[in-house]
Amino acid sequence: MPASRSDSVDTSVLALVAGLRQHYSDVVLPLWRTTGYNPELQLPYEAVDSARLQVMPVTRYRAMACARQLYVHTMAGATEHAARLFDSLRKRFAHSEGGWMYSIDAEGVALDQTHDLYTYAFVIFACAAHYRVTRDRRALDLLGETAGQVETRFTAPAGLYWAQLKPDLSGPLLDVQQNPVMHLTEAYLAARDATGDAGFTTALQRVIGGMARTFLHGPTQCITELRVGVPDNRIEPGHQFEWLALARSAPDVFGDTVLGDALEHAFKFAQAQGVDMATDGVCAALDLRGEIIDPTQRIWAQTEYARALAVHGDPAVGALLKRQLQRLRERFLQPRGWYECLDADGMVARSDMPSTTPYHLATSYEALPAA
Incomplete structure (x- = not known):
C-alpha cells in the first residue's frame, strides 16, 4: 500500500512522487490497454x-507477463481490463497436468509447457491482489490451488523450491535459484494479507531459513543468485534492495532471523559497490568481491533502489530518495513510456518496453510517500 504522508516529508519529494504516478497512469498503463494489448487473445504483447510505439515481433506470450499485467491493472482500478486478463490467464495457460504452462506461441498454441516457479509465484501474487480488490472468489480459489501445487510439486531440500520442473512433473529441470524464491516470498506475503491464512506465515519462515542456509554469502552478507559455492555466482544489487523492501513489509516474519539481520549489510554493500554515485544508476551484477561484472542499468533495479530508500527507516538513507526519484525521471522515463536499459555511459541499450516492467513501477510507487 502507498505510504501515508508524514509531516517530515519534503514537499518537493511529494511533488516528484505525484509526477511519477501521473506519468504511470497517463502514459504507461494506457499503452497496455491499447497498442500493447492483443484483443483477439486478450493478452498483453511481450x-x-x-520509439515507434509498435508491437515488437511476436513469438510467444508468457503466463508470467499476463499475471504481472493482471496485478498492475487490478491495483490501478481498471477492473474490466483486469477481469479480461484474469479470464485469459485461466483459459490460455492452463496446463494439461494442472497448474500453469510457461508460454504459448503467437497463435495461442502451447509452446513451453515447463512448470516454472517464477510463473506460479506471479499467478499467486496477481490472484491475491485481484481477490483483495474485487472479492472475486475464483481468484481466491486459484490462489489456493496454485499455492498447493507449489507445495506439493516444487518442494526441494533445505526448505526451498526447485526453479523449474519437467512438463510431465517427473523431476526438476533447474536447481533452486534466488529469484524465483524471492518472488514466491513476495507472493506468499500477498496471499497471507489477502486470506489471513497462517499457513503462509509458516511457509515463509521456512523459506527465510532456507535462504539464509543456501544463498547468504558470508563475506558480503548478500544474497547470491545461485547457491553459495556454485561457480560463476553473482550478486545483483537490485535484488538486495528488493529483499530489503520485502523484509520491511513483514517484520513479524523477518525480524530476529539470520536473513533479516543480513539484509541491512546487503543493502549497504549493494549501495556502495553497485550504485554509480555520479548518476545514481544501479548496475546489473557484481562478482563476489564486489567488482562490477555487468554495468548495464535496468529500470527495474532503479525502481527497487527507490523502494528500498523509501522503506528503509533510517532518515539518513531516506534523504537520498529525492535524488534517486529525480534520476529515475530524468534518465529512464520518456514521454512515450520508459527506457528499459542504459549502458555504463548512460546510452539507451534496448529499444523495447516489456509488458513485465509496469509491475516494477507499480510496486515501487506504492511504497513512496503520498500527499
Whole structure:
C-alpha cells in the first residue's frame, strides 16, 4: 500500500512522487490497454518498441507477463481490463497436468509447457491482489490451488523450491535459484494479507531459513543468485534492495532471523559497490568481491533502489530518495513510456518496453510517500 504522508516529508519529494504516478497512469498503463494489448487473445504483447510505439515481433506470450499485467491493472482500478486478463490467464495457460504452462506461441498454441516457479509465484501474487480488490472468489480459489501445487510439486531440500520442473512433473529441470524464491516470498506475503491464512506465515519462515542456509554469502552478507559455492555466482544489487523492501513489509516474519539481520549489510554493500554515485544508476551484477561484472542499468533495479530508500527507516538513507526519484525521471522515463536499459555511459541499450516492467513501477510507487 502507498505510504501515508508524514509531516517530515519534503514537499518537493511529494511533488516528484505525484509526477511519477501521473506519468504511470497517463502514459504507461494506457499503452497496455491499447497498442500493447492483443484483443483477439486478450493478452498483453511481450513488448512494444519505445520509439515507434509498435508491437515488437511476436513469438510467444508468457503466463508470467499476463499475471504481472493482471496485478498492475487490478491495483490501478481498471477492473474490466483486469477481469479480461484474469479470464485469459485461466483459459490460455492452463496446463494439461494442472497448474500453469510457461508460454504459448503467437497463435495461442502451447509452446513451453515447463512448470516454472517464477510463473506460479506471479499467478499467486496477481490472484491475491485481484481477490483483495474485487472479492472475486475464483481468484481466491486459484490462489489456493496454485499455492498447493507449489507445495506439493516444487518442494526441494533445505526448505526451498526447485526453479523449474519437467512438463510431465517427473523431476526438476533447474536447481533452486534466488529469484524465483524471492518472488514466491513476495507472493506468499500477498496471499497471507489477502486470506489471513497462517499457513503462509509458516511457509515463509521456512523459506527465510532456507535462504539464509543456501544463498547468504558470508563475506558480503548478500544474497547470491545461485547457491553459495556454485561457480560463476553473482550478486545483483537490485535484488538486495528488493529483499530489503520485502523484509520491511513483514517484520513479524523477518525480524530476529539470520536473513533479516543480513539484509541491512546487503543493502549497504549493494549501495556502495553497485550504485554509480555520479548518476545514481544501479548496475546489473557484481562478482563476489564486489567488482562490477555487468554495468548495464535496468529500470527495474532503479525502481527497487527507490523502494528500498523509501522503506528503509533510517532518515539518513531516506534523504537520498529525492535524488534517486529525480534520476529515475530524468534518465529512464520518456514521454512515450520508459527506457528499459542504459549502458555504463548512460546510452539507451534496448529499444523495447516489456509488458513485465509496469509491475516494477507499480510496486515501487506504492511504497513512496503520498500527499
